[in-house]
Structure formats: C-alpha cells, structure tokens
Amino acid sequence: MIDFHCHLDLYPNPAEAVRQADRARIYVLSVTTTPKAWRGTSALTKGCDRIRTALGLHPQLAHDRHQELPLFEGLLPETRYVGEVGLDGTPGYRRHADVQRRVFETVLRMSARTGGRILSIHSRRAGDEVLECLRLVPDAGVPILHWFSGTKTQVRRAVDQGCWFSVGPPMAASANGRSILEILPRDRVLTETDGPFAERDGRPLRPSDTADMASALGTAWNIPPAEVSTQLMANLRRLGTDASQDVAGRPS
Numbered sequence: 563m564i565d566f567h568c569h570l571d572l573y574p575n576p577a578e579a580v581r582q583a584d585r586a587r588i589y590v591l592s593v594t595t596t597p598k599a600w601r602g603t604s605a606l607t608k609g610c611d612r613i614r615t616a617l618g619l620h621p622q623l624a625h626d627r628h629q630e631l632p633l634f635e636g637l638l639p640e641t642r643y644v645g646e647v648g649l650d651g652t653p654g655y656r657r658h659a660d661v662q663r664r665v666f667e668t669v670l671r672m673s674a675r676t677g678g679r680i681l682s683i684h685s686r687r688a689g690d691e692v693l694e695c696l697r698l699v700p701d702a703g704v705p706i707l708h709w710f711s712g713t714k715t716q717v718r719r720a721v722d723q724g725c726w727f728s729v730g731p732p733m734a735a736s737a738n739g740r741s742i743l744e745i746l747p748r749d750r751v752l753t754e755t756d757g758p759f760a761e762r763d764g765r766p767l768r769p770s771d772t773a774d775m776a777s778a779l780g781t782a783w784n785i786p787p788a789e790v791s792t793q794l795m796a797n798l799r800r801l802g803t804d805a806s807q808d809v810a811g812r813p814s
Contacts (some may be wrong), residue, residue, distance in 0.1 A: 563588045564798055565769035566728045567645065567682050567708045567754035569595070570613070571603040573766065574758075583769040584610045589798060590769050593645040593682050595620035597633040600641075616643035621650040621684055624665040625658040631665065635672050644673055645682025646708065649691050656687075663695065670699035678703035680801065682728065689716040696723055704801065709733065709756055714745060721747055726801070728754035731762060731771055734778035743782035748793050749800070751779070 563586065570592040573579040583590050590613040594600050600617050607613040617637055619627060638644075647669050649662050673679040681703050685692040689712030696705050706726040710717065711733075720727075727746050730753060733739030753775040758766030776787035776794075783790065 563772045564753050565772050566591045566752040588769045594618040597630040616645035617641050618646040620646050621662045624662045644679045648684035649688035651687035670702040674701040680704045682708050726750040728752045730754045
C-alpha cells in the first residue's frame with residue numbers, strides 16, 4: 563500500500579500512527595505544514611524504511627508563516643521531498659492570494675536551484691494558478707497534485723505539463739472525483755489519504771485505508787484491482803528511478 567500524502571504529525575497520537583503504518587509496511591510520504599515542524603516530524607519516523615518526511619509550507623498558513631522561508635531554504639538540502647505546498651483559492655484564503663503565490667514561487671525556485679524535488683502540491687480552487695506557477699519554473703522537480711478537484715480541462719493541462727496525481731477515498735466517493743480518476747494517466751498515479759483531515763464514518767483516514775483505492779481505480783480504469791496494485795507499485799518504483807530509490811525505502 564502507498565499513502566503519498568499524509569499528515570502523520572497531526573494525528574491525535576502521532577507515534578501510534580507511525581507505528582501502525584510501519585507495522586503494515588505501507589509506503590508513506592509524511593507531509594508537513596510549516597518548516598518548523600519538519601525536524602520533529604522527521605524524528606517521529608526514524609528507523610522506518612518506508613516512510614519519508616516532506617518539507618512543507620501550507621498555503622493556508624503562508625500569510626502567517628512566510629517568514630519561515632529562510633528556514634525552508636536551509637532545510638531543503640536535507641530532503642528530496644517538498645510538501646505540502648501550493649495555492650488555496652477557497653473563500654477564507656483567497657484574500658491572501660498574493661502572499662501565497664510569492665511563497666509558492668519561491669519554494670519552486672529553491673527546489674529548482676537544488677536540482678529538483680518531488681513536490682506534493684495543494685491546488686484547491688486554484689488549479690490554473692498552480693499550473694501557471696509550475697510552467698514558469700519547469701525545473702522545480704516532479705509535481706504531484708494532491709487530491710486534485712479541478713476540471714477535466716485542467717487535468718489535461720496538468721498531464722501535458724508532466725504532473726502526477728495522488729488520489730484517495732474521498733475522490734472515489736464523489737461524482738467529480740470519479741470522473742477525474744477515469745482520465746488520469748495510469749502511470750502517473752499514486753494513492754493517498756490526507757489523514758487525519760480526510761475522514762470516513764467520523765474517524766480520520768489512516769494510511770491502511772489506501773487499500774480501498776485498488777478497487778476504486780479498477781472500476782475507473784476497467785481493470786482488476788490486482789492489476790491496479792501492480793501499476794501503483796510500478797509507478798512508485800519509476801518515481802524512485804527519477805529521484806533515486808530513496809522515495810520510500812527499498813521496494814519489497
């Protein structure tokens with residue numbers, strides 16, 4: 563199983579969330595929301611071969627935490643993964659669009675200067691703006707659009723720009739999400755939960771809940787779930803060859 567966008571440090575009991583994922587041998591990208599959180603979150607997963615921690619500055623926090631960009635730059639050489647970063651165009655955050663964009667573009671330029679990174683990107687109601695930023699900094703690395711909820715036109719534009727996608731159970735539960743799953747390039751898809759923010763039946767999704775996506779993607783792509791699982795692992799390995807096999811430890 564693969565959970566390529568999960569906030570392990572924000573579960574009620576982060577240490578237990580890490581233990582559960584490690585025992586289940588799940589490949590996890592643990593994203594952070596501020597640079598100051600990165601070292602502590604990385605320490606949570608010490609010795610976990612299949613869990614990596616991404617360096618983030620969440621767009622919903624950009625207006626309060628943009629002063630942490632120098633810290634972000636200092637930490638960036640220590641990780642191959644950036645996330646959660648991006649833009650948020652929802653009503654509560656749209657008024658901070660200018661600072662969000664400055665932060666996101668700065669992160670992309672920093673990533674490009676350090677040879678490119680694997681980026682887990684937030685784009686809620688800001689799909690076109692995110693894609694424009696990525697177009698302007700094409701050497702930032704491998705962009706992975708987390709829980710993409712834009713239009714099919716935006717999906718096709720993202721595909722043309724080389725984007726990947728991480729998808730989870732909430733996408734499979736909505737009509738728009740299912741329509742997006744159907745048109746994604748199978749060789750550029752990974753699974754995610756966005757736990758603990760995404761929930762099911764009143765409880766936060768856990769990395770093990772990505773198991774459900776083999777069936778959901780199988781329905782969307784009209785192939786057996788076993789074939790989906792094989793494809794997803796091939797994608798993870800291919801991403802690893804693009805940015806070393808460090809992506810999530812050595813595949814079993």
